Amino acid sequence: MSANRWLATGNFFTSYREEQRIFFTHLDRLVFVAVLVLLFAWPLFFELSNKYMLVVNHTLIAVVAVMGLNIVTGYAGLISIGHAAFVGVGAYTVAGLATTLGDSHKLITHAWPLMIVLSGGMGALFGAFVGLPALRLKHLYLAIATLSFQMIFEWVIHFMGFFNQGQTIYIGRVHWLTGEVGRSSHYVFWYYASLVVVVITGFGIRNLMRTRFGRCLIAVRDNDRAADAMGMHPGLTKVYAFALAGFMAGLAGALHAYLYRGVGIESFTLHHSITYLAMAIVGGLGTLHGAFWGPAAIEFLDIQVEHLSAWAAQIFPAQGNLATALRPFSFGLVIVLFLMFEPRGIANWWRIARSYVKLWPFRY
Structure with missing residues (x-):
């Protein structure tokens, strides 16, 4: 490493300790701190409508879920098609306690950080259980096993009266240091809560x-x-990969339940599992950066396609149903294009751009 870590550009290491640094240079640390300050500070100066704040919050929750999926699929190489079910386990942990104790019980409204961690633990428990087939199964067979868990989860929620047969179970408003979080500050509050979870889990x-x-x-x-x-121990490694992925998904599910102040099965279907997998692929499997780029790209695509659909509905006749078909068409097209031309995802673009900036003007 260069003697001056402000000017270091390449990857020349003289010890394993240097290679294991979180921030290779002082500039990397400075950029990270600047981005973190920007993320925490912008809501204080710019006010977004509830619609777009909901999109931002949903993106952060998806980041937490995709980080978990990236552990099991990107780092461990195990295919999981039931990740939305693990997110649902976390959400229904909160919903189940709300049904038992009441949606405004102090455990739900005042001890919400504990509930988020508890939901993560429940997700980890189910993740470890579903990961047991990984001791014997690989590839397509393991994918079918995770798909089976997704189907079983949906069936249980639909047919159990305790979970209101998949209908919405309401969650009370949480309390913070200043009292109850009101309607006007609800989305901003959960933006900060979700951002803190993203930062902690990312580290x-x-x-x-x-x-x-x-x-x-x-x-x-x-x-x-x-x-x-x-x-x-490959078997143990695969099981704890599923457990970690389930823990992250459980955290995301609890955040989802509190953000929407309710839990319904329509948010944890097979379609959402495919969406999480698409986010991981578009962002870049096996990279931490990919867990951020993927959800942001897919959510941005959804917004743009929504605007395009509204425009197409005014231009083209309703019989063609073009506006309705644009969203699934664009979603599938993006996945296919990334698999064909950039299988390493947006994270690879970031790696190339970052390497170019670091190596110019070729200090060594």
Whole structure:
């Protein structure tokens, strides 16, 4: 590494400790702090409508969920098509307690950080259970096993009276230091709460990949037999990958329940599992950056397609139903194009741009 870490540009390391730094240079740390300050400060100066604040909050919640999916699919190389069910487990943990204790019970409204962590723990429990087939199954067979969990989850929610047969279960308004969070500050409050969860979980994953447990995930993904020969336990690694993914999904589900002040099965269907997988693919599997770029890109695409559909409905006849078909068509087209031309996702564009800036003007 260069003696002056403000001017260092390449990846010249002289020790493993240098290679394991979270921030390779002082400039990296400065840029990160500046972005973090910007994310926390902009709501104080710019006011968005509730519609767009909801989109921003939904994107942050999707980031948390996709970070979990990235652990199991990107880092561990295990296909999961039932990730929305794990998100639903977290959401219905809050909803189940709201049904039992009442939607305005103090445990729900005052101890909401504890409820979010509890929902993550429940998601991890179900994730570890669903990950048990990974001890014997691989590839398509494991994908079918996770798909089965998605179908079982939807069936249980639809047919159990405790969960209101999939209909909305309401959650009371939470309380903070200043009292109850009112309607006017609801979306801003949950923006900050979701952002704090994103930052904490992002640092957690970044540090996980610096440990032997994170390296085990990559080793098992690349070649599980070679990993076994080197003393790792591929089966245990796969199970805790599913458990971590379930924990992250549970956190996202609890945030979803509090943000929408209710839980319904329509938010945790197979369609949403495919959407999470698409976000991970578009963002870039196996990269922490991809978990941020993917949800942002898909949510931005949804907004633009919504505007395009409104314009198309005015131009083209309703019989053609073109406006309705634009959203699934664009969604599928984006996935196919990324798989064909950029399988490493938007994160690869970021890597190329960042490398160009770091290497110019070729200091060494």
